[in-house]
Amino acid sequence: MANTYPTAQYPLGSTEVKVLYNNASNLDDAVNDQVNLTWPDRFGAIRKTYHGIEVDAQNALLNTGYEFIGDYDADGPLTIDRLNQIFTKDGEFWRAAAPPPGPGPVLPYTTVNNWAIDQPKFVSAGDAVLRTDLAAPPGAGLIGFAGDGSVNYPAGTVGYALLRSLPAFVNASSYGFVGDGTNVDTLRLQTAIDSGFPICINAGTFEVTLAQNIPLEGGASVCALIIKTGMILKGAGKGKTIIKLKDNESTDASPKYFNIFAGNSIIQDAHFSDFTIDVNGANNKISPSRGSGVYNPYNCAGIFVSGRVATVGTDARMLNCSIMNMAFINSPGVTCIATGQQEGSAVLSNNVQIMFCDFYNNGIDSSDHSSVYMWGNKIWVQFCNFDHPSQSTGVAGPVVAAELHGSSNFFCNNNINNYCQIAWVSGNQTGPSIGMHVCNNHARVSWVGVGLYSLTTIALGLRDVIIHDNTIEILQGPILNPGMTFPKTGILLGVEDGQSDRVSVQGNVLKCFDVVSNMGILVAPGSAAFMQDTDVKGNMVSGFSRGIVVGLGATGTAFDTMISDNNICNLTPSTAVALPDGIHVTGAHGAMSIKGNKIAGSVINRGIFLSTFGGPSTLDSLDMDGNDVASNATTPIFDSMIVSGRRQGRQACTITTAVPTNATWRIGDEVYYAPNLMAFGGGGGTQYIVDGLRRMTNGTGNVLNVDWFQQRRLTGN
Numbered sequence: 001m002a003n004t005y006p007t008a009q010y011p012l013g014s015t016e017v018k019v020l021y022n023n024a025s026n027l028d029d030a031v032n033d034q035v036n037l038t039w040p041d042r043f044g045a046i047r048k049t050y051h052g053i054e055v056d057a058q059n060a061l062l063n064t065g066y067e068f069i070g071d072y073d074a075d076g077p078l079t080i081d082r083l084n085q086i087f088t089k090d091g092e093f094w095r096a097a098a099p100p101p102g103p104g105p106v107l108p109y110t111t112v113n114n115w116a117i118d119q120p121k122f123v124s125a126g127d128a129v130l131r132t133d134l135a136a137p138p139g140a141g142l143i144g145f146a147g148d149g150s151v152n153y154p155a156g157t158v159g160y161a162l163l164r165s166l167p168a169f170v171n172a173s174s175y176g177f178v179g180d181g182t183n184v185d186t187l188r189l190q191t192a193i194d195s196g197f198p199i200c201i202n203a204g205t206f207e208v209t210l211a212q213n214i215p216l217e218g219g220a221s222v223c224a225l226i227i228k229t230g231m232i233l234k235g236a237g238k239g240k241t242i243i244k245l246k247d248n249e250s251t252d253a254s255p256k257y258f259n260i261f262a263g264n265s266i267i268q269d270a271h272f273s274d275f276t277i278d279v280n281g282a283n284n285k286i287s288p289s290r291g292s293g294v295y296n297p298y299n300c301a302g303i304f305v306s307g308r309v310a311t312v313g314t315d316a317r318m319l320n321c322s323i324m325n326m327a328f329i330n331s332p333g334v335t336c337i338a339t340g341q342q343e344g345s346a347v348l349s350n351n352v353q354i355m356f357c358d359f360y361n362n363g364i365d366s367s368d369h370s371s372v373y374m375w376g377n378k379i380w381v382q383f384c385n386f387d388h389p390s391q392s393t394g395v396a397g398p399v400v401a402a403e404l405h406g407s408s409n410f411f412c413n414n415n416i417n418n419y420c421q422i423a424w425v426s427g428n429q430t431g432p433s434i435g436m437h438v439c440n441n442h443a444r445v446s447w448v449g450v451g452l453y454s455l456t457t458i459a460l461g462l463r464d465v466i467i468h469d470n471t472i473e474i475l476q477g478p479i480l481n482p483g484m485t486f487p488k489t490g491i492l493l494g495v496e497d498g499q500s501d502r503v504s505v506q507g508n509v510l511k512c513f514d515v516v517s518n519m520g521i522l523v524a525p526g527s528a529a530f531m532q533d534t535d536v537k538g539n540m541v542s543g544f545s546r547g548i549v550v551g552l553g554a555t556g557t558a559f560d561t562m563i564s565d566n567n568i569c570n571l572t573p574s575t576a577v578a579l580p581d582g583i584h585v586t587g588a589h590g591a592m593s594i595k596g597n598k599i600a601g602s603v604i605n606r607g608i609f610l611s612t613f614g615g616p617s618t619l620d621s622l623d624m625d626g627n628d629v630a631s632n633a634t635t636p637i638f639d640s641m642i643v644s645g646r647r648q649g650r651q652a653c654t655i656t657t658a659v660p661t662n663a664t665w666r667i668g669d670e671v672y673y674a675p676n677l678m679a680f681g682g683g684g685g686t687q688y689i690v691d692g693l694r695r696m697t698n699g700t701g702n703v704l705n706v707d708w709f710q711q712r713r714l715t716g717n
Helices: 017-032 050-064 115-121 126-135 141-142 157-164 182-195
Strands: 038-040 046-048 069-071 085-089 090-094 120-124 198-200 204-208 210-215 217-226 231-232 241-245 258-263 267-268 271-273 276-278 303-305 317-324 328-329 336-338 350-355 358-360 370-373 377-382 385-387 398-405 410-412 417-426 433-440 443-452 460-468 470-473 488-493 495-504 508-511 518-523 528-537 540-542 547-550 559-564 566-572 582-587 589-596 598-601 606-610 618-625 635-639 670-673 680-681 686-695 707-716
Touching: 046 050, 115 120, 182 204, 182 217, 204 470, 204 606, 303 317, 370 377, 398 410, 398 433, 417 460, 443 460, 470 488, 488 508, 508 518, 518 528, 547 559, 547 566, 566 582, 582 589, 582 598, 606 618
Parallel strands: 069 085, 198 231, 204 241, 217 258, 231 271, 241 276, 258 303, 267 317, 271 317, 276 328, 303 336, 317 350, 328 358, 336 370, 350 377, 358 385, 370 398, 377 410, 385 417, 398 417, 410 433, 417 443, 433 460, 443 470, 443 488, 460 495, 470 508, 488 518, 495 528, 508 540, 518 547, 528 559, 540 566, 547 582, 559 589, 566 598, 582 606, 589 618, 606 635
Antiparallel strands: 038 046, 085 090, 090 120, 210 217, 670 686, 680 686, 686 707
8 A cells, every 4th residue: 555654744865764665665556556547656646557557558549540450260369469459250340358457358368269268358349440430531431421422311320410510501412413304313302302401503404304293273283393391402503503304394295284393381491592493495395286376374483382271281382481593494384483373362472582583585385474473472573684585475485574462572673674564563362462562673575564453353452552763665566465465555553353552653764666556654443443542753754655644445443643743755656546645534533633744745646635535534623733745736735524523723724615614613713714715805004814714602503704703814004
């Protein structure tokens, strides 16, 4: 036993008997103890025994790796002199157990080739060998992990755990996806999507097939891939990573209702970015009767979500999803992206961002193509390019860039070229669409710029629609679609059913380059609809044969319409209207204000026309003044409108008859004669001019010298 006596007070080199005794026992413990790893010296410091040093050395050897010395049966007897030496027996690795007093042998030890005798002295080293090998640079390959992403790692494997710990994306090639255009390969990409990992795809073109069936709102459908909640799919960049539909997945002999990515569930936090979806419509036809003008209404989208409880078991929708920096090309069908499709009341998609995307050469085997079907609330389409290689006629080409079908939808800062139309602003079957914005877009289109659209099934109301600061060029060229016979129009506010409240059309620049029937801005509710609080202000309307039009045969009512501060310029005759009108108001409507507009053109028939067009024309009230009509107008203002309420403003109160013929008046109101009715009277310093009438009664009567009296103004002569 070390330190029998207390000797810490004696210095080194002391010859005291107690010190010498303790030193002898300490040395004995340090050198000969085969149990304890440490001993205390006579000053109380803890020292390693020789046995402790041996154990540390053996452990160090274990930690530095194993030395293989052969197979027990094939190479024995074997001599083991270090703990890190291993051998095999029946396919398992073995090493010496801890030496005495442990169960292991005293080293060196030579096996006796009798496993019953040798085995108790050894322990299996398989797991330890594996840990050591895994620590080596290529070691993870032993369990299916490869740095080049060539192996699939199912849940529960070490490779799966390793991938879970990675901060970046997992390459789709890890699941064996190579894009060779086979069903098996397409399903490998589906496996990658289903894994829950963020998936990336290298640069290159990857062919997929319509390998899966999926029921949608329109019925049974096929697709390449099914969208899942939480999926993240990223490429190397649009135009660099291309997912392309294989040739002849749909043919004239067997046309299919299909999409590339399809979903019929509640999809949350799904994100697509940085790749191109090529639907390959030139080699995947859907309309075998196209020659007779019949086109199948198949969607053929890149990304399509569809279904209700009644059709697929749930209200399919996208929640908090994004589609960023993507390209959608060569769709033969009706759309490229649909954030939802529901033909009845349902819970809608919410908060989907579609930004920095390109749409090119779509709708090529269709007659009803909307590139983005914005079904839901808070759908954002911004900073996108919509283009077609030639000007669309509405057949075998795109019709409209986007349809807005929900509240707080934004279609802004986009560029549209060679489409028929920018956007339809419409409703849905669930509730009114409130707060829709079409703003700051630049478009060159062949038919209509922006339009309101509401039929019976989606006529629950449009409110707070903002159409601001767009530049819209209406191009010269034919429209061949038999369903698109309406005149070319810059902004079409034509609700056929239901109600439209608070539509603001401001700051737009509208240019027409075609001389077929056209209009700049049309406010025209249908017979089953009405519009309220429509504000048309500060727009430039150039090159049209009719600048701003209200009614024009539409039999619905527009209440509280304001037309102000617009620049209607370059009025140009068309094949339908040889004599252009600046502002044209017909039909039965509510209050109307027409103020501060400037009207000019090389040919002007009527600067402002307020009269009949195929039916009675009435207003509840009229406030009109400050409009500047160019002097070359045949008739600056033609006003035969029946106004049941008040007329206000000099231009609204200028008459071409001896007394007014309509309106409700108050005592003190004035009306002004048109120049042809003005007369002079008096003389000798009392000369006067009769330039109008003053009202002396309240009501609707119009009898001269009873209700109205001449208003004479002295000339000073």
